[in-house]
Amino acid sequence: MGAAAKGSTTRGKSTAAAQSTAQSTPKSTPQPTPPSCPLGREVLGLFTWSFLHTTASHYPPSPTPTDRLQITNLITSLTHLYPCTDCRADFKESVSKNPIEPHTKNKNDLMIYLCKRHNEVNVKLGKKEFECDPRLLDERWRTGFKGCET
Numbered sequence: 343m344g345a346a347a348k349g350s351t352t353r354g355k356s357t358a359a360a361q362s363t364a365q366s367t368p369k370s371t372p373q374p375t376p377p378s379c380p381l382g383r384e385v386l387g388l389f390t391w392s393f394l395h396t397t398a399s400h401y402p403p404s405p406t407p408t409d410r411l412q413i414t415n416l417i418t419s420l421t422h423l424y425p426c427t428d429c430r431a432d433f434k435e436s437v438s439k440n441p442i443e444p445h446t447k448n449k450n451d452l453m454i455y456l457c458k459r460h461n462e463v464n465v466k467l468g469k470k471e472f473e474c475d476p477r478l479l480d481e482r483w484r485t486g487f488k489g490c491e492t
């Protein structure tokens with residue numbers, strides 16, 4: 343497990359107790375991080391994927407060279423900085439084998455690219471794969487299903 347994305351660095355009595363309760367439940371079920379505690383790898387992953395897929399769903403259909411450079415930098419930076427060591431190593435390998443730059447030409451291509459990278463992790467963790475259909479991805483991450491209205 344990566345240095346930052348785990349609960350063992352938690353400080354403080356009540357926080358440690360809350361973290362210990364969270365750790366006694368099965369690892370496959372993401373647990374809500376108690377308020378003000380460092381993020382565990384599951385919550386960090388959920389938030390990070392949510393940010394990445396949401397960003398892709400708002401990416402322009404016809405991006406500028408700057409848009410393309412910035413999204414490439416964002417994804418590439420995670421292969422260096424993502425605060426979970428083994429997650430980062432596998433993600434780096436995946437992005438090396440599947441460079442992002444050719445997939446930054448339009449929103450649909452970018453959404454599918456990230457969906458595939460996420461599915462690789464899903465498979466590794468024994469989780470269900472998401473169907474990488476731009477319509478479903480847009481519905482999941484931008485427009486919302488029926489009932490998502492607030």
Ligand SMILES: Cc1cc2nc3c(=O)[nH]c(=O)nc-3n(C[C@H](O)[C@H](O)[C@H](O)COP(=O)(O)OP(=O)(O)OC[C@H]3O[C@@H](n4cnc5c(N)ncnc54)[C@H](O)[C@@H]3O)c2cc1C
Nearest residue numbers: 372384387388390391395428429432433457460461463472
């Ligand atoms: C770059 C990266 C690498 C990671 N590597 C590891 C690792 O090596 N080991 C590890 O234990 N954890 C890793 N994680 C965390 C892991 O992927 C999950 O985020 C975490 O286990 C929480 O899973 P979850 O079931 O809450 O939902 P998540 O997998 O976080 O998914 C969140 C939501 O995204 C949607 N979704 C699911 N799959 C897709 C998809 N393919 N495309 C679009 N939307 C989708 C679903 O609606 C789901 O509810 C990584 C996270 C990131 C960001």
